[in-house]
Amino acid sequence: MNELTTTRHNELIDPIVHVWGWEIPVYLFLGGLVAGMMIIAGYFFIKGRDEGHECVCYQVPLIGLFLLSLGMLALFLDLEHKAYVWRVYTTFKIKSPMSWGSWILLLVYPALLVNFLLNVPAWIGDRLAFLKIWSQKILAIKNIKRHVGKVNLVLGIMLGIYTGILLSSLGARPLWNSAILGVLFLVSGLSTASALVHMIARDRAESEMLARADNLFLTIELFVFALFFIALLSSTEVQIQSAMLLLTGPFAAVFWVFVILMGILIPLFIQNLSVSHRIKHTPVAPIMVIVGGFVLRLVLVQAGQYSHYLNAHFLK
Amino acid sequence: MTSPQQADGFAPKPYWNPYLSGIGLGLVLLAAFVIMGRGLGASGAFSSVVAYGVQKVAPEHANANAFYAEYLGDGTANPLKDWLVFEVIGVFLGGFISGKIGNRVKGKIEKGPRISSRSRLIYAFLGGGLMAIGAKLARGCTSGQALTGGALLNLGSWAFMISVFIGGYAFAYIMRRQWT
Amino acid sequence: MSAPFYKYGLFNDEVSLIVAVFIGLGFGFFLERAGFGNGRKLAAQFYFTDMTVLKVMFTAIVTAMVGVYYLSIFGFLDLSLVYVTPTNLVPQITGGLILGIGFVIGGYCPGTACVSASTGRYDGWAYVAGLFAGILFFGEVFHLFEKFYTSTAMGKVTLPQLFHLPYGLMVFLVCIMALGAFAAAEWGEKKMAAKKED
Numbered sequence: 001m002n003e004l005t006t007t008r009h010n011e012l013i014d015p016i017v018h019v020w021g022w023e024i025p026v027y028l029f030l031g032g033l034v035a036g037m038m039i040i041a042g043y044f045f046i047k048g049r050d051e052g053h054e055c056v057c058y059q060v061p062l063i064g065l066f067l068l069s070l071g072m073l074a075l076f077l078d079l080e081h082k083a084y085v086w087r088v089y090t091t092f093k094i095k096s097p098m099s100w101g102s103w104i105l106l107l108v109y110p111a112l113l114v115n116f117l118l119n120v121p122a123w124i125g126d127r128l129a130f131l132k133i134w135s136q137k138i139l140a141i142k143n144i145k146r147h148v149g150k151v152n153l154v155l156g157i158m159l160g161i162y163t164g165i166l167l168s169s170l171g172a173r174p175l176w177n178s179a180i181l182g183v184l185f186l187v188s189g190l191s192t193a194s195a196l197v198h199m200i201a202r203d204r205a206e207s208e209m210l211a212r213a214d215n216l217f218l219t220i221e222l223f224v225f226a227l228f229f230i231a232l233l234s235s236t237e238v239q240i241q242s243a244m245l246l247l248t249g250p251f252a253a254v255f256w257v258f259v260i261l262m263g264i265l266i267p268l269f270i271q272n273l274s275v276s277h278r279i280k281h282t283p284v285a286p287i288m289v290i291v292g293g294f295v296l297r298l299v300l301v302q303a304g305q306y307s308h309y310l311n312a313h314f315l316k
Numbered sequence: 317m318t319s320p321q322q323a324d325g326f327a328p329k330p331y332w333n334p335y336l337s338g339i340g341l342g343l344v345l346l347a348a349f350v351i352m353g354r355g356l357g358a359s360g361a362f363s364s365v366v367a368y369g370v371q372k373v374a375p376e377h378a379n380a381n382a383f384y385a386e387y388l389g390d391g392t393a394n395p396l397k398d399w400l401v402f403e404v405i406g407v408f409l410g411g412f413i414s415g416k417i418g419n420r421v422k423g424k425i426e427k428g429p430r431i432s433s434r435s436r437l438i439y440a441f442l443g444g445g446l447m448a449i450g451a452k453l454a455r456g457c458t459s460g461q462a463l464t465g466g467a468l469l470n471l472g473s474w475a476f477m478i479s480v481f482i483g484g485y486a487f488a489y490i491m492r493r494q495w496t
Numbered sequence: 497m498s499a500p501f502y503k504y505g506l507f508n509d510e511v512s513l514i515v516a517v518f519i520g521l522g523f524g525f526f527l528e529r530a531g532f533g534n535g536r537k538l539a540a541q542f543y544f545t546d547m548t549v550l551k552v553m554f555t556a557i558v559t560a561m562v563g564v565y566y567l568s569i570f571g572f573l574d575l576s577l578v579y580v581t582p583t584n585l586v587p588q589i590t591g592g593l594i595l596g597i598g599f600v601i602g603g604y605c606p607g608t609a610c611v612s613a614s615t616g617r618y619d620g621w622a623y624v625a626g627l628f629a630g631i632l633f634f635g636e637v638f639h640l641f642e643k644f645y646t647s648t649a650m651g652k653v654t655l656p657q658l659f660h661l662p663y664g665l666m667v668f669l670v671c672i673m674a675l676g677a678f679a680a681a682e683w684g685e686k687k688m689a690a691k692k693e694d
Contacts, residue, residue: 253397253513257405261517266409270416279419280326284412331537334548335678337530338555344522345556346563350572351515353500354579356523358607359627366631383638402513404610406520407527411611414528423616426535426603433618440535440619443602444609444626445633447595451606452634453645454591455581458605459523461588462553465581467560469666471653472583476592483596488542491600495539 020305023078025297029192030071031163032185032293034064036193038108038156040210041115045149049206056201056210061116063200068108097169101162108159111151114138118148160186167304175242175300175307180228185297187224191217192293195267195286211275214289218268225260242307251303259299263292329418345467352399355464359451361404363387368395383452428495439494499567503577524611533611535603535619542600545688547681554674565667583650602626 041057041064049055079085089106093099117135125132138144164185167176191214198210232243246255267285274281331337348355367387371378378384388395415421427436451457454476456465462480465473498504502512530552531537540546567573599605604612604623612620638645656666 248508248511250510252510253402256514257402257517262409266413270413273417279416280421282421284416284421331531331548332529334530334551335555337526338552339559340526340529341523341552341556342559342563344519344526345560346567347522348519349560349564349578350499350567351501352512352519353503353577356519356607358605358610359631362606362624362627363631363635366628366635370632370635381635381638382642383635397513399512399516402516403520403523406517406522407524407607407610408520408614409517410521410524410526411528411533412524412614413521414525415533415611415615418528420528420533421615423618425619426612426617427619428536436619437622440602440604440622441626441629443598443600443604444623445630446598446626447602447605447623448598448627448630449634450591450593450595450598452591452631454588454595455584457595457607458553458599459607461581463556463560466553466557467564468578468580469561469655469663469670470580470583471650471655471658472581472585472588474655475583475585476588476595479589479592480596480599483593484542484599485596486593487597487600491539492543494601495536495603496543496545 020078020301023074025294025301026074027071028163028185028297028301029294030067032160032189033192033196034068034071035156035160035163035186036189037064037197038152038159039190040193040197042149042152042156045145045152050145054203056197056203056206058119059200060197061112065112065116072105097162097165101166104155104158104162108155111155115148115152118145157186160189163189167300172309173304173307174238174309175245176304178228178231180224180231184224184228187217187221188293188296191221192290195289199283199286208275211271214286215268215271215275218264218289222264238309245303245307246299250306251299254295255299258295259292262288263295326419328420345463355460355467356403357400357456357460357464358404358407359448359457359460361398361400362448363452364395364398364401371395428493431494436494499573500577523607524614527608527611528615532608533615533617533620535612535617538608539600539603544684547685550681551678554677558671558674561667561670565663580652580654583653584646584648585650586648587645
């Protein structure tokens with residue numbers, strides 16, 4: 001017999017929502033990271049930096065495919081009904097960000113594959129000879145690299161913004177319900193991607209250029225954070241309370257220390273000194289940026305689930 | 317002697333004048349008194365982490381132990397969300413930033429010329445273990461007791477500080493092979 | 497009276513953790529500046545070749561002590577709200593001796609080990625691992641000497657109370673003592689340097 005209850009009888013949503021654990025933040029983080037990597041690779045192709053085989057834009061697709069698959073795996077683990085995952089692709093709902101995301105991801109994979117085929121690394125090409133043949137066929141297309149670059153750029157931006165929109169479309173969570181979230185996640189994805197690509201780049205000039213780009217993205221990220229909070233704080237009490245969750249509330253220590261200080265300010269400071277050749281360069285700063293980017297997703301997902309219209313008084 | 321750091325133009329910079337760093341340290345301590353109403357510390361943070369770890373592995377065992385219970389609190393808050401834990405995170409960051417600016421961050425082992433790296437690491441581990449026991453008995457280490465209590469003219473802290481120096485000097489001759 | 501800010505409710509517990517990181521940051525920064533991320537420099541204190549430990553420690557204590565004294569007599573800092581560890585004389589002296597021995601063996605104290613570890617010293621990491629092991633050991637055998645741990649409890653006792661001296665005079669005496677120690681340290685360092693040249 002089913003017990004008759006009206007509301008508030010779900011252990012996952014009472015007293016606060018905690019439906020989403022680590023899986024969604026992992027997916028959002030990796031999705032943003034791959035989006036940033038695609039934008040960087042796309043930019044390099046469009047700018048014609050792809051001469052020779054040293055350009056990092058040839059290493060991006062394989063790592064991107066791997067990271068994105070990891071993210072998709074996390075997403076899949078989060079699904080309640082795993083056997084029905086294919087149903088996402090039997091429909092397209094224009095108003096559903098989930099639907100958009102699924103289809104964007106479906107386009108990202110072939111785009112990364114084509115990008116990968118532009119320059120198949122020898123250790124794979126020697127084992128799978130057919131990839132080399134495909135590669136030659138693709139390279140025969142006129143201006144293919146510029147086209148791949150443009151596709152990468154567009155899909156990267158869409159993927160990056162979508163990871164934020166996924167959260168901000170959930171109107172019931174005042175912390176997430178902000179249009180700036182898409183931009184924030186895009187910029188954060190770009191900064192983590194610059195940090196990662198900077199570490200794997202073989203070409204010294206390229207690596208340094210990416211460190212500089214990372215500094216720029218981190219600075220922009222600070223401004224976007226400021227906008228995000230200004231928007232929330234100048235809204236209604238519910239939004240103010242949800243912003244306070246991060247600013248002074250139960251998530252403040254993690255947010256300020258691990259996201260702002262360790263994820264942005266300190267790496268920005270250290271990287272600024274190292275790109276101006278004042279101190280030796282080490283991978284510590286980029287690693288801090290990458291970890292900070294992940295904690296940002298984690299804390300936003302957790303705090304967002306905590307924020308609520310009905311118990312907006314929880315801080316007082 | 318040319319180290320690889322000097323080869324690429326990044327020689328480690330000399331340390332500051334001890335009195336200048338001392339004044340800086342004193343002002344940080346003073347800020348802690350004024351802002352927080354408490355001093356600095358270090359060993360307490362490690363206790364919180366250990367108590368948290370024991371609780372994760374064996375919850376009943378941890379809760380039954382009076383020593384761990386002190387660091388675990390009433391169970392409403394995460395034991396790692398502790399003032400000293402965050403302060404020690406800051407110590408790591410501050411040390412790293414200072415070392416980075418001074419080109420002194422380098423993976424190496426500090427030891428005298430007469431001892432092998434392996435023995436030095438074993439001694440460091442043993443010293444750390446001994447120090448932890450001493451610090452727990454004394455209710456604080458050099459930062460929590462000697463510096464903080466010293467500035468507040470606390471009797472126990474001054475007694476502690478004098479015994480640290482006595483213990484150190486008494487054992488220095490035995491350990492001379494490690495350092496000189 | 498308006499300080500300590502935290503005790504007067506200027507910010508909540510969560511924000512106090514952020515403050516903690518910044519205070520720790522300053523702490524770690526000056527420790528490293530002084531050279532305390534280097535075990536050899538710290539241990540040299542016990543061989544009279546480099547008295548930096550003594551100089552830095554006493555300068556820090558004197559700076560903070562004088563600051564606390566003036567801020568409290570000017571009525572800015574409420575000293576009764578500043579936490580003072582209660583004294584348990586015998587366990588603290590025992591702990592101090594053990595800690596001193598551990599200092600010469602390990603080369604660091606818990607705070608300086610963090611700085612050493614974060615600047616890449618492997619012995620610093622080994623020391624930190626030892627700290628965890630030592631605390632775990634202490635926690636597991638704690639019940640055996642819990643009585644000793646809480647023995648000779650004297651409550652909060654400060655030096656002015658003990659010697660029946662005015663607070664200001666005690667501060668003055670400690671300053672004089674510190675100056676004497678600095679002079680002795682400088683003299684000792686020169687003496688040792690000269691001895692080395694022979």
